[in-house]
Each structure stands twice: as C-alpha cells, then as structure tokens.
Amino acid sequence: xxxxQTYSNGSQTALSVALFFDLVPADLRVTIxxxxxxAVEKLGHLDAGIxxxxxxxxxxxxxGRTDLAYRLVARKELPGWGYWMSQGAxxxxxxxxxxxxxxxxxxxxVSNWMLQWLAGISPDPAGPGFRNVLxxxxxxxxxxxxxxxxxxxxxxxxxEWKKSGRVSS
Numbered sequence: 201x202x203x204x205q206t207y208s209n210g211s212q213t214a215l216s217v218a219l220f221f222d223l224v225p226a227d228l229r230v231t232i233x234x235x236x237x238x239a240v241e242k243l244g245h246l247d248a249g250i251x252x253x254x255x256x257x258x259x260x261x262x263x264g265r266t267d268l269a270y271r272l273v274a275r276k277e278l279p280g281w282g283y284w285m286s287q288g289a290x291x292x293x294x295x296x297x298x299x300x301x302x303x304x305x306x307x308x309x310v311s312n313w314m315l316q317w318l319a320g321i322s323p324d325p326a327g328p329g330f331r332n333v334l335x336x337x338x339x340x341x342x343x344x345x346x347x348x349x350x351x352x353x354x355x356x357x358x359x360e361w362k363k364s365g366r367v368s369s
Contacts, residue, residue: 319348
C-alpha cells in the first residue's frame with residue numbers, strides 16, 4: 201500500500217507551514233510544493249488564517265510560484281488584500297470583511313512579502329540586519345512595475361523595476 205505524502209489535512213496552511221519552516225525532507229519538497237500550488241489553484245483564493253497567510257505567500261514564492269502568490273494578494277473578491285483595496289482600504293483590516301478595527305496588523309506580513317519578493321529587498325544571511333542587502337526582484341506577469349524602500353539602521357535601501365518591452369542580458 202502506498203501512503204499519500206502530505207501534511208495534516210493537505211490544507212494551504214498545513215502545506216505552507218511545513219514548507220516555510222523547512223519541515224519537509226528535501227526529497228519531498230517538490231511534491232509538497234506541487235500539492236500546495238494545486239490546492240491554491242483549485243480553490244482560487246486564500247484559505248488560511250493569520251499564520252497560514254504569512255507562510256503561504258512565502259512558501260509559494262520560495263517554491264518558484266510568486267505569480268500564484270501575487271494572484272492571491274491582488275484578488276479583488278473575498279478573501280484577499282485586493283478586496284480591501286477595492287473597498288477603498290488604505291490600511292490593514294482586522295478581518296477580511298472589516299470588523300472591529302480598520303487599522304490592524306492582522307494579515308500584515310503581506311507588506312513585507314511585497315518588499316521582499318516584488319521589490320526584491322532582502323537581508324543577506326551573511327550580513328544580518330541589512331548590513332548586507334540582496335536585491336532580487338521577482339517580476340510577475342500581471343505587474344508592469346514595482347518599487348520599494350526600507351529604512352535600515354545602515355540607511356535607506358531602495359529598489360525599483362519597470363517592464364520596458366526590451367530584453368537585456
């Protein structure tokens with residue numbers, strides 16, 4: 201008998217937490233990443249809570265699917281950050297439909313994900329605390345440009361890219 205290789209109930213949270221915290225053996229990472237991408241594509245939207253949302257975006261990006269993570273972020277229907285924007289939000293809400301607070305850090309790691317993956321600003325593990333910086337933006341098909349800035353203790357770090365239609369090497 202062959203057992204299915206998955207984590208817990210195979211939910212977006214279970215799979216992404218296992219990937220994000222490097223709990224998946226190296227020989228199963230591609231399998232679990234493919235399960236995660238398939239689960240997200242099948243459902244078509246985010247199906248995770250606060251911790252799962254953080255791990256989900258990062259696990260997708262670390263697995264080469266920043267395009268899929270971006271689609272979750274930009275989605276204009278519930279649940280999603282794009283829904284908040286379509287409702288005129290300029291802050292992070294406490295819950296997907298609004299609620300007690302309209303200025304809350306719930307689901308707030310999306311800002312860091314955008315800075316790291318879309319703008320490409322990341323601390324270098326060889327020089328923690330932004331002593332060294334890695335600039336590695338990941339353009340996605342739906343975006344024409346991205347721009348980000350981080351104020352580190354060593355000064356401002358900025359990254360900006362724009363699609364020009366030209367191919368450079």
